[in-house]
Amino acid sequence: MDTFSTLIQVLDSTLRLxxxxxxxxxxxxxxxxxxxxxxxxEAKMLVSAFFSAAFAYTTGSVWIGLMAGVAASIVFAGxxxxxxxxxxxxxxxxxxxxxxxxxxxxxxxAQSWFxxxxxTPSLMGGARFEGVELPFAIGPTEAAETGRPLNPLIAEAGxxxxxxxxxxxxxxxxVYIALLAVPATWWVLYRTRFGLRLRAxxxxxxxxxxxxxxxxxxRYSSMIIVGxxxxxxxxxxxxxxxxxxxxxxxxxxxxxxLAALIxxxxxxxxxxxxxxxxxxxxxxxxxxxxxxxLFPFKMPVQLLDSMPYILTVVILAGFVGKAIPPxxxxxxxxxxx
Amino acid sequence: xxxxxxxxxxxxxPLISLLLAMVISALVILGIGEDPWAxxxxxxxxxxxxxxxxxxxxxxxxNFIFTGLAFAVASHAAMFNIGSEGQATLGGLGVALVCLxxxxxxxxxxxxxxxxxxxxxxAAWAFLPAWLAARRxxxxxITTIMFNFxxxxxxxxxxxxxxxPEGSMDPASAKFPDSTNLPSLHDILALVGIPFSKTAxxxxxxxVALVACVLVWLLLWRTRFGFELRAFGKSESAAVYAxxxxxxIIVVAMLISGGLSGLMAVNNVMGEAERLVLNSVExxxxxxxxxxxxGRNHPLGVLLAAILFGFLYQGGAELALWTSIPxxxxxxxxxxxxxxxxxxxxxxxxxxxxxxxxxxxxxxxGE
Numbered sequence: 001m002d003t004f005s006t007l008i009q010v011l012d013s014t015l016r017l018x019x020x021x022x023x024x025x026x027x028x029x030x031x032x033x034x035x036x037x038x039x040x041x042e043a044k045m046l047v048s049a050f051f052s053a054a055f056a057y058t059t060g061s062v063w064i065g066l067m068a069g070v071a072a073s074i075v076f077a078g079x080x081x082x083x084x085x086x087x088x089x090x091x092x093x094x095x096x097x098x099x100x101x102x103x104x105x106x107x108x109x110a111q112s113w114f115x116x117x118x119x120t121p122s123l124m125g126g127a128r129f130e131g132v133e134l135p136f137a138i139g140p141t142e143a144a145e146t147g148r149p150l151n152p153l154i155a156e157a158g159x160x161x162x163x164x165x166x167x168x169x170x171x172x173x174x175v176y177i178a179l180l181a182v183p184a185t186w187w188v189l190y191r192t193r194f195g196l197r198l199r200a201x202x203x204x205x206x207x208x209x210x211x212x213x214x215x216x217x218x219r220y221s222s223m224i225i226v227g228x229x230x231x232x233x234x235x236x237x238x239x240x241x242x243x244x245x246x247x248x249x250x251x252x253x254x255x256x257x258l259a260a261l262i263x264x265x266x267x268x269x270x271x272x273x274x275x276x277x278x279x280x281x282x283x284x285x286x287x288x289x290x291x292x293x294l295f296p297f298k299m300p301v302q303l304l305d306s307m308p309y310i311l312t313v314v315i316l317a318g319f320v321g322k323a324i325p326p327x328x329x330x331x332x333x334x335x336x337x
Numbered sequence: 338x339x340x341x342x343x344x345x346x347x348x349x350x351p352l353i354s355l356l357l358a359m360v361i362s363a364l365v366i367l368g369i370g371e372d373p374w375a376x377x378x379x380x381x382x383x384x385x386x387x388x389x390x391x392x393x394x395x396x397x398x399x400n401f402i403f404t405g406l407a408f409a410v411a412s413h414a415a416m417f418n419i420g421s422e423g424q425a426t427l428g429g430l431g432v433a434l435v436c437l438x439x440x441x442x443x444x445x446x447x448x449x450x451x452x453x454x455x456x457x458x459x460a461a462w463a464f465l466p467a468w469l470a471a472r473r474x475x476x477x478x479i480t481t482i483m484f485n486f487x488x489x490x491x492x493x494x495x496x497x498x499x500x501x502p503e504g505s506m507d508p509a510s511a512k513f514p515d516s517t518n519l520p521s522l523h524d525i526l527a528l529v530g531i532p533f534s535k536t537a538x539x540x541x542x543x544x545v546a547l548v549a550c551v552l553v554w555l556l557l558w559r560t561r562f563g564f565e566l567r568a569f570g571k572s573e574s575a576a577v578y579a580x581x582x583x584x585x586i587i588v589v590a591m592l593i594s595g596g597l598s599g600l601m602a603v604n605n606v607m608g609e610a611e612r613l614v615l616n617s618v619e620x621x622x623x624x625x626x627x628x629x630x631x632g633r634n635h636p637l638g639v640l641l642a643a644i645l646f647g648f649l650y651q652g653g654a655e656l657a658l659w660t661s662i663p664x665x666x667x668x669x670x671x672x673x674x675x676x677x678x679x680x681x682x683x684x685x686x687x688x689x690x691x692x693x694x695x696x697x698x699x700x701x702x703g704e
Contacts, residue, residue: 083680094680104668306490
């Protein structure tokens with residue numbers, strides 16, 4: 001295996017692993033920019049992963065699964081909203097509670113629905129997101145035409161075609177949606193009236209209220225956006241990246257997304273960078289052969305795994321530029337005393 | 338003047354929240370096609386119906402007392418220590434290193450040394466987040482979450498690469514020498530002639546936890562430092578004005594909190610497993626948050642709430658054993674209890690406050 005195709009393979013899996021992080025990270029961005037801390041990103045991804053897999057399996061349609069996943073995620077975001085906006089509860093505690101609830105509830109329902117030890121049956125065919133073949137790329141169609149397996153076909157092509165076919169083409173639609181969500185988030189936050197108000201409500205809700213705009217309304221709408229984005233992230237995990245739901249399959253991705261959000265200092269384009277970086281670290285942790293070739297010393301895989309967290313602590317320490325969160329984050333807004 | 342009497346705040350609100358969580362849990366059990374009443378009976382029978390059940394309930398409760406106290410101490414200083422999980426993980430490492438280091442002559446000596454090791458490692462794991470919070474203004478919640486994950490990676494590395502005995506495939510340390518095995522409640526109660534289950538894992542660490550409750554109470558309400566700590570937690574600016582150093586309070590409170598989390602390892606690592614395994618904490622760090630919330634950050638409340646959660650754990654295990662309800666039901670109930678007693682506190686509190694105000698107005702109008 002030559003270096004070039006290895007590089008492309010690692011980058012390819014970076015992109016796939018970064019996708020759920022990116023969607024969850026943007027969800028967190030909307031939430032925290034509106035002044036609501038959300039350590040329950042994990043919970044929303046998990047319920048979405050389960051319900052998307054369960055419905056995709058039962059109906060045979062991945063799209064119905066996706067809708068079910070997003071709906072479940074919005075319900076969880078709604079509970080977080082009720083706790084932290086309406087009842088002005090502690091947002092961190094609500095997040096912790098929802099993480100527990102999601103972790104237990106998904107297994108409980110999976111067990112009583114499918115009787116397979118808390119997982120869904122494996123998804124096949126239309127119940128999964130297939131790769132999208134971009135124009136001119138070498139994909140399964142070409143492989144079927146020539147009657148040869150896909151990998152050697154790509155390996156024979158020129159470097160540019162290899163890059164295009166392997167890295168850019170052939171991902172599930174949700175990967176492209178996640179990438180498009182970055183400019184969309186930027187545009188909504190910085191170029192629309194809603195975005196201006198959303199950012200303001202995270203910094204100084206009293207001023208927004210004085211201007212006659214509903215703080216509660218803005219925060220609830222950000223919760224819905226969070227629900228949709230986390231729902232996409234979870235559905236991608238269960239129906240794109242893997243084929244079915246297994247217990248606690250988010251495996252801390254909600255927290256890595258949170259770390260990426262801080263790493264990106266609450267900015268959309270930087271979030272893309274941070275998530276790609278953390279995705280690359282995850283991809284490398286899966287390819288021990290590449291890691292051994294890259295580093296002259298023996299790199300423990302545990303160090304690679306914990307690199308996102310270490311980097312985030314370094315950023316938080318403020319020695320490499322200061323990460324300043326939205327000012328009103330975590331504080332419930334009381335209209336009048 | 339407070340809207341409601343103190344007893345309502347301390348007892349009524351948490352009990353109603355708990356009741357709501359239980360009602361929803363019952364609905365969940367109904368939803369998966371089981372009988373909630375039968376489930377509750379089985380849980381009570383399994384956790385309090387025999388000394389065997391009690392032994393497990395108290396074993397779990399011991400873990401939760403330590404992590405609950407840890408969260409409570411940090412809370413009084415207005416620090417949200419979500420890092421008990423990582424601190425207890427590192428505490429386990431400390432306890433294991435101590436137990437394996439020397440041929441200890443007697444369990445009492447080993448216990449004291451292991452307590453020191455566990456507390457030291459736990460406190461060390463809380464130090465950096467505390468220092469960053471005090472000096473660099475880093476958000477303690479995020480840094481402690483990150484340290485939970487880093488702690489797991491450290492443990493994983495140590496077990497796989499350093500502490501694993503030659504020839505073993507299992508990522509676990511060697512078994513601790515027999516001289517470090519702690520006496521179980523069976524052995525202790527036998528001294529005074531009370532029969533107690535021989536197989537249950539509750540051990541002398543439960544007594545250590547009770548002592549810790551008293552010491553935390555003394556520290557918070559009977560010492561100058563405890564007063565400073567609580568004053569700082571109530572109002573940072575007032576505390577600074579009174580000459581209290583924020584750095585000192587934050588760092589020392591977090592060190593005590595981390596040390597208490599680390600002490601938990603005396604129970605689960607030294608007392609029960611008698612070797613160090615991956616994921617020995619099993620979420621007890623997060624349950625500590627629920628325990629402290631339910632117990633209103635008071636040692637006595639923490640003790641009672643820890644026993645409640647011990648009951649949930651042992652009862653849930655019995656359910657999984659005898660019915661088709663999976664063990665994860667406990668995780669759901671746990672989530673609901675945290676949600677209702679913690680995050681949705683105002684949902685219960687506001688109507689009760691209104692009720693007491695209404696009663697008081699009526700009483701005044703009647704005079």
